[in-house]
Amino acid sequence: MKEELSSVELENVTLPSGARFDSLTQAYAKYGEMSSDGGNVILVCHALTGSQRLTGEKRAGEPDPWWGPIVGDGRALDTREYCVICFNNLGSPYGSTSPLSINPADGRRWAMRFPILSPRDAAFAQRAALDAMGVKEIYAVAGGSLGGMIALEHAASFPDKTPRCALIAAPDRLYPQAIAFNAVQRQSIMGDPEWKNGDYEGAGPANGLAAARMLAMITYRSEQSFTNRYMREMARGTTSDWSGEFQVESYLHHHGEAIVKRFDANCYLYLTRMMDLHDIGAGRGGLDAAWKSYAGRRLLGLGVSSDMLFPNWQVEEAVRAAAKNGVRAYYEEIESENGHDSFLIDFDQVDDYLRSFLR
Structure with a gap:
């Protein structure tokens, strides 16, 4: 084809x-x-x-x-x-x-x-x-x-x-709950000091965009899917120190890092607002x-x-x-x-x- x-x-x-x-x-x-x-x-x-x-x-x-x-x-x-x-x-x-x-x-x-x-x-x-x-x-x-x-x-x-x-x-x-999710995602991006009111160069607000995507990924799956796939399994380390990470955390970080490599933060702002409207x-x-x-x-x-x-x-x-x-x-x-x-x-x-x- x-x-x-x-x-x-x-x-x-x-x-x-x-x-x-x-x-x-x-x-x-x-x-x-x-x-x-x-x-x-x-x-x-x-x-x-x-x-x-x-x-x-x-x-x-x-x-x-x-x-x-x-x-x-x-x-x-x-x-x-x-x-x-x-x-x-x-x-x-x-x-x-x-x-x-x-x-x-x-x-x-x-x-x-x-x-x-x-x-x-x-x-x-x-x-x-x-x-x-x-x-x-x-x-x-x-x-x-x-x-x-x-x-x-x-x-x-x-x-x-x-x-x-x-x-x-x-x-x-x-509906309002979806608008609320979008608002928090945009705040993550716009609150990143590297956003610079949208006039950034290069990667720009990578941390903010990654955090926005992490929140979005939670809304894209169900509680049952997370439970079946990860429950309380650890990806690395233990719960007794901050280097420890649950499997579900690792999943979210992976998707946050992936979106930064392929998407633009300003575009993300505009498209979530498009959805709101x-x-x-x-x-x-x-x-x-x-x-x-x-x-x-x-x-x-x-x-x-x-x-x-x-x-x-x-x-x-x-x-x-x-x-x-x-x-x-x-x-x-x-x-x-x-x-x-x-x-x-x-x-x-x-x-x-x-x-x-x-x-």
């Missing part, structure tokens, strides 16, 4: 938030052949620190391709039938316009002068890129976590071009009005039984609201102890549910 990595260059883009870009880049990965009108395109939206690469070999300085078992011949996203496209989200450091990019107005990095964006902004930029690629109406959109929020904005913003939406491990608006009812007269705009189309809400970040009841709530307002919506659930990250781990269940939904 061929992987095409490219980008779309857009000019004079104004987003729903009012943010304006003289030029804007949308990097993407494409798998499979696109029909003449793009009607066989399945758009996949990635999560917070993911990238546009769904499958293939890992590359230095990038995250692992994250949905390989779902994409390809004979899989749910069958590239013999569909053309699968994933854009790198605005604000992410893997090729699309972000705080790392150069602002053409002054030749300096955007850094913290980058505009605060919402999932709706990200969806509008992706839709503009699809239009530039000649894609009039996609077959479906799917995404998990932050990607699910962006996918849902595609549905609410462009219902005539988005007949099917798979909302995975994400709500139709962000998720609310499909905002500016549309409320949730019911937003869902009514998608009436007659199909929605799969896929929750996770052990998700503590976006609990299964939040996905169910979104499906009930959609169905009440005329959307052909139904709910399924990944049964797993792996927590929020189940959509990146329990591929057999995700494949089954997506396969059924798409066909």
Whole structure:
């Protein structure tokens, strides 16, 4: 299966938030052949620190391709039938316009002068890129976590071009506890003296970014998964001195160190804020009005039984609201102890549910 990595260059883009870009880049990965009108395109939206690469070999300085078992011949996203496209989200450091990019107005990095964006902004930029690629109406959109929020904005913003939406491990608006988790992560970064108000060079606030990721990893897994995997086992030393480390601590430190090697701290700030702003009812007269705009189309809400970040009841709530307002919506659930990250781990269940939904 061929992987095409490219980008779309857009000019004079104004987003729903009012943010304006003289030029804007949308990097993407494409798998499979696109029909003449793009009607066989399945758009996949990635999560917070993911990238546009769904499958293939890992590359230095990038995250692992994250949905390989779902994409390809004979899989749910069958590239013999569909053309699968994933854009790198605005604000992410893997090729699309972000705080790392150069602002053409002054030749300096955007850094913290980058505009605060919402999932709706990200969806509008992706839709503009699809239009530039000649894609009039996609077959479906799917995404998990932050990607699910962006996918849902595609549905609410462009219902005539988005007949099917798979909302995975994400709500139709962000609840206060998730906002609180994000606030603490941002404080970890901004409180690091190496952050320097976003004008850092090199690694920058490595300790703050690592601590932010450690907190995030706690929310991505369930208590049962930590218990089953680590319980109270020690990774090194003993509990009688500060050099001693529990296995679960070692796991968190590993992920903290890994994110520093592949992600940018300012991008992390902007993407967690993007998540905070998720609310499909905002500016549309409320949730019911937003869902009514998608009436007659199909929605799969896929929750996770052990998700503590976006609990299964939040996905169910979104499906009930959609169905009440005329959307052909139904709910399924990944049964797993792996927590929020189940959509990146329990591929057999995700494949089954997506396969059924798409066909």
